[in-house]
Amino acid sequence: MEVTKLEHACQVLREGDARLVLDPGGFTRSVDATGVVAVVVTHEHPDHVTPDQVRRILDANPDAVVIGPEGVRAALADADIAVDVVTDGDHRTVGPFSLDFHGTRHQLIHSSVPIVDNTGVLVDGRLFHPGDSYTDPGVPVELLAAPVGAPWLKVAEMMDYVAALAPTRAFPIHEATLSDVGYQAHTARLREAVEPHGSLVVLRPGESLTF
Template sequence: MKLTKYAHACVALEKDGVTLVLDPGKFTPEAEEAVAGAAAVLVTHEHADHFDAELISAALDARPDLVVFGPAVVTEQLGEHAGRVTAVTAGDTFTVGGFSVAVDGERHAPIHPDIPVADNVGYLVDGAVFHPGDSYHVPNALVGTLLLPTSGPWTKLSEAADYVRAVKPQRVVQIHELLLSELGQKSTAAILGEGGLTGTALTILAPGESLTV
């Protein structure tokens, strides 16, 4: 499976000519391009840096083959589109092309007691890659590659380190990085990576870079 990183929280997974795009939001300049090549779009939650309702609605209108999955608060903003938009919750499973997807996780990480906690699901694709959205939810499965948020108003390095230790992935790939400078990303990787608190390699991919997972 080929994983391509886009800016911030958006990634694409490609296998046998089928592509899934996860969290194409308004912080991702390449989101429209990514969605144009996708068989399915998977959204973890409704925050704008993960979910561009206008972009996805336009893609659904233009492409009768596109399907979208997300929590109900996301799918309600898109409409049914003849059954091509599906609300998912923790415990659900579905397939797209040759991909199998398990939904795990329910809530966004707390930001502040005064800010409501959003619904947030994570996606485990082919039992290999886990995208947690904005959470440190530990999936009930082995994970080969963990997509790890490294910046945001809810993130904390000590919690991120404990999260990686709990998941025990073979590899960590940074996502949700836009609030960090280049120096900040490198510093975070040093703290969380193989020589730091987790003992697990942390990969930083520039937008458009890919690797095989």
């Protein structure tokens, strides 16, 4: 399997000719991909999903399904985009991809900011994308898409989360709110949390990793 990291939280996974798009939001380039069998969205915030991004993918891949928690369904309803609603403990098989969903809530930003639905996805029991959360899928993680910058993220908590999951490999995501200097600093701390038990692979937007 291959994962290509795009800007911020968006990733495109490829298995043979089939592709799975994760979190195509407004901080990401226009996602142009063929062979897409599903779009998985962890939560409704626009840096993770926009109607325009999803419609662009569906226009090119009319048989693709959109999967996400209830908040995503509500966010895309006005655009007449159907969503297969999932929550913690649900499972879906789409094309060659096996999807297990974990978690229910977005990490706290501030007491004044409503907490929205957030459901992370474990793909083929190997790659875990937690969305905006510190969700533990409860199984060994081979490859973790690890958020490194966000209004809700504290570096100490991020390091504790990654150290507890102990993934075999990780790569940083969710970096659009950071300057280049901040990204380097946060990624260095992520590396410290990963390397006692695994390795960190830094992917710039457009770069891919085969695993």
